[in-house]
Amino acid sequence: MNQSLVSFIAFSLLAAMVYLLGLGLINCRRIIRGDWSDENVNATEESSFPIWMQWLAASVPQMQIELSRIRRDISRAGIYAPDALERLLAIRNGLVWCSLFSIPLVLILAPSGHFSIVAVGLLIAVVFYALPGLFLNARGRVRAGGILGAIPEILDIISMCLSGGLTLEQALPRIVEYSPHVSRDLTNELKLVVQQANASSAGTAFHQLSERIDEVELRSLAATVQHTERLGTDMKRAIDSLSQSIRSTLKTDAEARANSLSLKLLFPIIFCISPPVFFVLVVPPIIKLRDHFQREFLPTDTRQALEAGGQTPSTPPATN
Numbered sequence: 001m002n003q004s005l006v007s008f009i010a011f012s013l014l015a016a017m018v019y020l021l022g023l024g025l026i027n028c029r030r031i032i033r034g035d036w037s038d039e040n041v042n043a044t045e046e047s048s049f050p051i052w053m054q055w056l057a058a059s060v061p062q063m064q065i066e067l068s069r070i071r072r073d074i075s076r077a078g079i080y081a082p083d084a085l086e087r088l089l090a091i092r093n094g095l096v097w098c099s100l101f102s103i104p105l106v107l108i109l110a111p112s113g114h115f116s117i118v119a120v121g122l123l124i125a126v127v128f129y130a131l132p133g134l135f136l137n138a139r140g141r142v143r144a145g146g147i148l149g150a151i152p153e154i155l156d157i158i159s160m161c162l163s164g165g166l167t168l169e170q171a172l173p174r175i176v177e178y179s180p181h182v183s184r185d186l187t188n189e190l191k192l193v194v195q196q197a198n199a200s201s202a203g204t205a206f207h208q209l210s211e212r213i214d215e216v217e218l219r220s221l222a223a224t225v226q227h228t229e230r231l232g233t234d235m236k237r238a239i240d241s242l243s244q245s246i247r248s249t250l251k252t253d254a255e256a257r258a259n260s261l262s263l264k265l266l267f268p269i270i271f272c273i274s275p276p277v278f279f280v281l282v283v284p285p286i287i288k289l290r291d292h293f294q295r296e297f298l299p300t301d302t303r304q305a306l307e308a309g310g311q312t313p314s315t316p317p318a319t320n
Contacts, residue, residue, distance in 0.1 A: 010108040017102045024095045057089040075212040076140030095128035150183035155243040162236040
């Protein structure tokens with residue numbers, strides 16, 4: 001009876017852990033996508049963060065370099081909520097602790113195979129520890145690449161506005177109106193640039209943009225705008241030169257990826273395409289050679305019977 005009660009409690013706790021793991025993965029996906037649903041987190045206001053989630057976020061030690069990398073990925077992914085880092089750390093640490101607490105529960109329900117159960121549990125904990133960061137980094141890289149690909153077209157429009165007699169501060173709102181046709185992510189960033197430019201200057205706003213996206217080309221754009229504002233040089237010529245430079249860099253990167261495609265295709269060709277081709281080309285000749293040698297080593301009367309369409313006798317004929 002006691003053993004049955006212990007097993008029932010362990011099974012109930014294990015089911016609760018599995019439910020918490022699923023709930024944590026769903027919330028982690030929402031954070032990475034920036035979808036806060038009904039919470040409606042405002043990026044300009046401090047939101048109430050529960051004490052227990054603060055403790056959970058700090059329950060696993062973090063190096064400063066890792067925290068800096070996560071903050072960079074959060075900004076590159078377009079997540080501007082003030083508590084996004086704490087929420088992500090809390091959910092990730094919750095996944096890790098649920099995986100570790102599930103190990104003794106599984107050991108109670110399945111006493112055999114202790115080493116394998118512990119090893120699998122630790123492996124799952126490591127996967128849950130690394131998975132949110134990997135997905136966040138991938139989302140940030142894709143979003144930054146899309147923004148960078150749309151920057152040359154936006155710079156061309158800024159150049160047209162400057163040639164028409166507008167200042168950069170006056171051109172930015174018109175760029176925001178056109179940018180949804182180019183990139184929605186860039187539109188969100190340009191809205192922040194317009195707000196920051198109205199509060200300080202365009203150079204500072206583009207510098208903050210380069211800090212959020214963390215791309216060399218955007219840092220060059222921020223340095224160009226700051227340089228022209230400080231020295232009063234021709235901004236249109238500088239922006240045209242920067243646009244051509246970014247296009248040249250994107251073209252070079254595309255050519256480099258195209259040139260490396262042959263090397264990347266080598267492994268699928270070797271492991272996926274070559275075995276069936278080898279089977280189709282080699283196996284039929286081998287079968288024909290086998291049949292040929294079998295016929296050559298058969299007795300004369302048996303071979304003649306096979307050629308005439310007869311059946312091979314069960315016992316070879318006696319030879320004198």
